[in-house]
Amino acid sequence: MASWPAHPALLGTPTRRVDGPVKASGRAKYTYDLQRPGMLYGRILRSPHACARVLSIDLSAAERAPGVKFAMPVIDLANPEPLTHKVMYQGQEVAALAAETEEQGADAARLIKVEYEVLPHVATVEQAMRPEAPKVFPDGNVREANVDETGDVEAALKASAHVVEGLYWTQVVTHSCLETHGLVCEWSGDQLTAWSSTQAVHGMREGLARGLGIPQTSIRVISQYMGGGFGSKLGTDPQDVICAQLAKGAGRAVKLMLDRKEEQLSTGNRPSAYARVRAGVDADGKLTAFDAETWGTGGAGRGAGYPLPYNIYQIPVRRRRHKDVYINAGTQRAMRAPGHPQGAFITEVVLDELADQAGLDPLELRLRNLPAEAPDEMWRRYFPMGAEKIGWSRRHATGDPTPGPIKRGLGCAANRWAGAGSRRTQGQCEIFPDGGVTMRIGTQDIGTGTRTLVKMVTAETFGLPLDQVVVEIGDTQYPFAPGSGGSITVGSVTPTTRVTCEKALAALAEKIAPELGVDPAAIVASNGRVHAVNDPSRGMPWKDACKRLGTAPISVDGQWETGLSSVGTSGVQFADVEVDVETGITRVRKIVCVQDCGLIIDRLTAESQCYGGITMGIGYALFEDRILDRNTGQMVNPNMEFYLLPGPSDIPAIDVTLMDQPERGVVGLGEPPTISTAAAIANAVSNAIGARIRHLPITPANVLAALAEARARERRGASGSPQATEPGGVQGAPPINIGGAR
Amino acid sequence: MDHPTPTSRLVSADHCSSLRHKGMYVMAEPDPKESKYFDAYDATAYWCLRTQRAVGPDGLPVHADTCRMGRGCCEP
Structure with a gap:
């Protein structure tokens, strides 16, 4: 069973991010920075209305615009479900196109003619809870949860020495990722490669596969560097599938990165x-x-x-x-x-x-x-x-x-x-005859330093300096790892790395144990050497040990285990x-x-x-x-x-x-x-x-x-709690009636 | 290497196969104490794999309460 070292050389030390220099110097390529041969730029036309029914979408003028290679409706007016013709908020996707330049895309999007029947909307909870409010969905604007109750509240409050009473509230905020949502899609026949700003490369692959109706084996998702997600980039968004469809329709790679306004409107928020x-x-x-x-x-x-x-x-x-x-x-x-x-x-x-x-x-x-x-x-x-x-x-x-x-x-x-940690996390480690080490794991570094952590655990396990191990992450071609959310990444990825590297080290120990005359289970690695745990003199330098592999590298798969997180x-x-x-x-x-x-x-x-x-x-x-x-x-x-x-x-x-x-x-x-x-x-x-x-x-x-x-x-001269100011800043306004019957 | 299908304690085999939420991609082992220290609040954001949005192909909200067999767009 794997364990953490009792006296680590690297773990717990303040270690600078291994990708800090490439990020600081601009050499790290975020999705936003990527350029592919012949790449087009995607653009989405979004609803300006908070609530409206789309009656028609005319793409003809946009399709004739300079630089436009493909245009498509997003709202399918042939869908027999009338609710799907409605836009429910400002910024909802209506149509999309791909053009030679971003500017041509923006110009052409303005030529898409959409006929809307503007419908009444509700923009605040106060509006929505009024009995006469227009309904966002047919079953009304309020979903009531069960009462959760422990004990006799009224009796307990009555018996209290002091009671406070008031209205408290928090606002809606947005994730405001510095790198907006988006991706680059490129098809090669039926194979799709998507470079995506995502918190879950494997999740994105699954979402794209289901959205496009193609097998997961036809999709590769890559996310080497990404500029923040905070929970908003765990799933597959409309623009992800739209980008792949635009690339397919145009027959060229397409980049579709949202602008800041789109980001604020349509990529999630923290509720009020x-x-x-x-x-x-x-x-x-x-x-x-x-x-x-x-x-x-x-x-x-x-x-x-x-x-x-x-x-x-x-x-x-x-x-x-x-x-x-x-x-x-x-x-x-x-x-x-x-x-x-x-x-x-x-x-x-x-x-x-x-x-x-x-x-x-x-x-x-x-x-x-x-x-x-x-x-x-x-x-x-x-x-x-x-x-x-x-x-x-x-x-x-x-x-x-x-x-x-x-x-x-x-x-x-x-x-x-x-x-927590996820037991589904998997990794792969190779030790090469020349002493090189590669650790692969299909996680992604969302700006938190995951790449550095994987490298530290790998180097620690093999007793090597950081620059002597290679870490490969951010790609669905690497073994499965969960999305980076819920504060589970370090608890999933570092135990898996430790388990996998220990397995690889054990395989190396098997090779050199006879020569050292030591039980393979008693062999460890530290300070650039592989040696007996109780007698460092009975060992050899790391590179010498790896030479004993001949021409075949060690390659092992590992999986998360309990006990390390x-x-x-x-x-x-x-x-x-x-x-x-x-x-x-x-x-x-x-x-x-x-x-x-x-x-x-x-x-x-x-x-x-x-x-x-x-x-x-x-x-x-x-x-x-x-x-x-x-x-x-x-x-x-x-x-x-x-x-x-x-x-x-x-x-x-x-x-x-x-x-x-x-x-x-x-x-x-x-x-x-x-x-x-x-x-x-x-x-x-x-x-x-x-x-x-x-x-x-x-x-x-x-x-x-x-x-x-x-x-x-x-x-x-009032006693007790102050009267709270109501949402909207109206002092002295009557309290909100929670049932909506003001 | 195994590529597991997303599962969670909130979404079971009775639900539509297109129903997703964060926990299905995070896949952590649940904290056994969680139900002891928090009430049954629901902060879960669900989405549909067919629309990539919080509404299903029928235009209605997606949620573990509603995305079950019997809803017209639900897929096993």
């Missing part, structure tokens, strides 16, 4: 999350009950659920009623920790409110409600560590009393994620912010992250996951917001000018502490670091300004609105 919450705490600061009516939208599709309460804290009595709401917008997709950032934000903000009501330090409230016993006791250790690093002892009560407009505040939040990662984050209460501008000064992740393969890439996740969390907290015009259903910020992402000056000092747990084996880290950032920042902002932040993003306008609301409450 709304929650009307009542929660209580007893006189000892123990949580008593959590009652939530929740809803959200994933656009013209389901899946807007999220965990609530975010179950880290022990809450004995809970009730949850959830509704998915359809609107005329692009559909949601998995996005870095699906559901968790929403659930964490709402839960952690409610906890801070309860702490204020109970007159407790929010950290103390958390510590009183965390599990005390293994395997879930880790937050009790991580919270004090983070508190020490952020300087929690200097935290003031809610509302910075410091004179002047700049207010400082601290906040915290926790996260958990499963991660674990499930479950946990962490906490603290935020230190300053807020200008005159302008409403929030600046995050520092984030402290304490995160466990099992055995660390590469400390640098593990830390990078935390930096990236936290940066994404800052965007979620402060900037990002997909805004739809309620009158037209069109996105008003489908770009990177008005859809705001954190820039370098928005990224604070980030202090990452990785909890080494080598005994657990590897655990993925891609998702958890982004879960708790927005919650920690929101609590820090509330701590700074003395007004409760109950929704995202924390824009200057929303900060000023929260301050105005707090001042109004003071004037009213």
